[in-house]
Amino acid sequence: MTMTIQDLAAKYDLRLPRYTSYPTAPHFSQEVGPETYARWLGELDPATPLSLYTHIAYCEEMCWFCGCHTKITKRYDPVADYLDALLTEIDMIAGLMPARMGFKFMHFGGGSPTVLKAEDFTRLIRHLRDRFEMLDGAEIAVEMDPRTATEDYVKAMAEVGVTRASIGVQDFEAQVQEAVHRVQPYELVAQVVEWLRKYGITDINMDLMYGLPFQTTESIQHTIDRALALKPRRVSYFGYAHVPWMRTHMKMIPEDALPSVPERWSQYLNGSARFAHNGYVTVGLDHFAAPDDELALALNKQALHRNFQGYTTDSAPALVAFGASGIGSLPxxxxxxxxxxxxxxxxxxxxxxxxxxxxxxxxxxxxxxxxxxxxxxxxxxxxxxxxxxxxxxxxxxxxxxxxxxxxxxxxxxxxxxxxxxxxxxxxxxxxxxxxxxxxxxxxxxxxxxxxx
Structure with a gap:
């Protein structure tokens, strides 16, 4: 008997890792601590190209779907104090390496990197570029919350060499946005995209989600069409992971409004088909890229990689992470x-x-x-x-x-x-x-x- 999509969904709907690493993070233990890390850093080959990740662990508001490590603040003093600690950590870790090493990728995530003032973002990235050499063709990427992004911030990004921006969209429907406590009109996102292009940052990613409360296959199609009208280079299309036993704020999401497993499958398949219909290349499980984007080109060459940021062209053998909850990967x-x-x-x-x-x-x-x-x-x-x-x-x-x-x-x-x-x-x-x-x-x- 031929299995239907619903049959497969029911049979294989296991609780599984996303495999952004192997072994996965739940299996880390306290057996590896500061002394081990210091030794590993000292053993790096000075010629090894690095990937650098910096975690900005603050947001102005909590999105109820969020699975990231972040803290909510309306005041800037805690953010400024955290930045000071970040700069201290960067100096310490760079000092444990055998030389001033070079980087091919630099990624800022969170939380919300856009919670930083423009001058403080500039200060942070210049500090990193003082401690690490920017290699030819290096990519610098920043995750953006359009609700806290300003034109001054975007201008600062361009001035310090940012090459890629990733905008958190999730969904454009008002009912869905209200149910997950992330209200951001389409016009706000369009404005941020306009600023990015104005200042020459044209490699633009967007994050969309399915499986959120009140979403339907039809409503997501509308969100996708509106997102693609802004012509992003890449789109990630994640399934919402409802884990209230791990993230207590997810208890605020009305569970009876969450789609069933067959409906999630429908949202995934129809959404994926919509991207393909609009000329995007399907990359792995949940990414879509313009045919001439580096991600699509790497897929064709079987040179694609996967790390804690998802699918990437990043082949650096060492990922050094800064900030609270940052996860690094060394040889x-x-x-x-x-x-x-x-x-x-x-x-x-x-x-x-x-x-x-x-x-x-x-x-x-x-x-x-x-x-x-x-x-x-x-x-x-x-x-x-x-x-x-x-x-x-x-x-x-x-x-x-x-x-x-x-x-x-x-x-x-x-x-x-x-x-x-x-x-x-x-x-x-x-x-x-x-x-x-x-x-x-x-x-x-x-x-x-x-x-x-």
């Missing part, structure tokens, strides 16, 4: 900064890297990470080829291949010898395929979001 393993802002600031000002958890990764972890990344990025993997790069064989994964039998029988994945290919129908379930190669996963854990 030796992962590190996570203190999430509580007060503790973060005290630790930094005491002269200690604010690492509270992490994970040293094994050779097997690196192999499985490579397999999962290719599945997430390319919707396919040649196990023999990837395994050979790590001195292993495809036959080492016979148990995992056997566990794919249900997914194979249901048309989610096709197996041809050592090659796996996720079908177009199976695209929304690629995380379920990846999970078969995850040695750490306890399937059904409620700390992860829905697979669809």
């Amino acid at each position: 030796q393993g992962y590190v996570g900064n203190q999430g509580e802002i007060g503790a973060y600031k005290r630790t930094v000002r005491a002269g200690t890297p604010p690492i509270t958890r992490g994970l040293a990764i094994s050779h097997d972890d690196k192999l499985r990470r490579a397999i999962i990344e290719r599945l997430m990025c390319d919707l396919g993997v040649d196990l023999e080829t990837v395994a050979a790069e790590y001195g292993a064989k495809a036959s080492d994964f016979q148990k995992e291949l056997d566990q794919l039998s249900d997914l194979e029988a249901d048309g989610v994945v096709i197996r041809d010898g050592s090659r796996l290919r996720v079908t177009e129908m199976g695209r929304p379930l690629v995380r379920a395929v990846c999970a078969k190669f995850d040695q750490y996963l306890n399937v059904g854990e409620k700390r992860h979001s829905q697979a669809v």
Whole structure:
């Protein structure tokens, strides 16, 4: 019997990681702390290109769908004090490296980077560029909340070399915006886009979400059409992860207004088709890019990567993260900064890297990470080829291949010898395929979001 979309949604709607890393963050432990991080930094090859991430851990208002680490403030004094601690951390971490190292990617996330005053954003980025060399062709990207973005801020972004802006939209329908406590009229977003282009920042991303309260397949189509009228270069189309046991503010969202699993699937599929109809290339699970955008070009070359910011062209072997809750990735393993802002600031000002958890990764972890990344990025993997790069064989994964039998029988994945290919129908379930190669996963854990 041929499985319907609803059947597949019901059968494989497991609670699964998003696989922005492997092993995933819930498996980090306190065994990796400040001393380990300091040693790992000192062991870096000075020629290694870096990716830098800076977390601005404040917003003016809490969006009830938010899964990020942030704190709400209407006053600027806490933000200014946090910035001071950030600059201290940047100096400390740069000083632990073997040389003044170069970066290919610099990303500002949050929270809301736009909560900073324009002059303070300028100060922050110049401080980073003093401590790290900006390599040729480097990308500098900033996440933006259109409610707090100003023309002065956008002008400052351009003056210090920002090349890409990512605008949080989520949805344009008033009822949905009110239900998730993020009210921002279409005209406000259009104004920010106009400012960006005025000052020469033309690589513009937009974040949209499905699965929010009161959304329907039809209403999302309207949101997508309005978003695409602004001609973004990339769009991320995330499914809302309702995890009120982890984020208590999500309890404010009316659960009876959340779409059912079949409706979520409909929103995902119809939204994805809408992007394709408008000429966008489907990238991985939930990103869409203009055909000549670097993300689409990397997909064609099978050179796409995935990190804590999602799908990326970032191939830097070391991601150094600054700020409360920032997560870094070095060749030796992962590190996570203190999430509580007060503790973060005290630790930094005491002269200690604010690492509270992490994970040293094994050779097997690196192999499985490579397999999962290719599945997430390319919707396919040649196990023999990837395994050979790590001195292993495809036959080492016979148990995992056997566990794919249900997914194979249901048309989610096709197996041809050592090659796996996720079908177009199976695209929304690629995380379920990846999970078969995850040695750490306890399937059904409620700390992860829905697979669809």
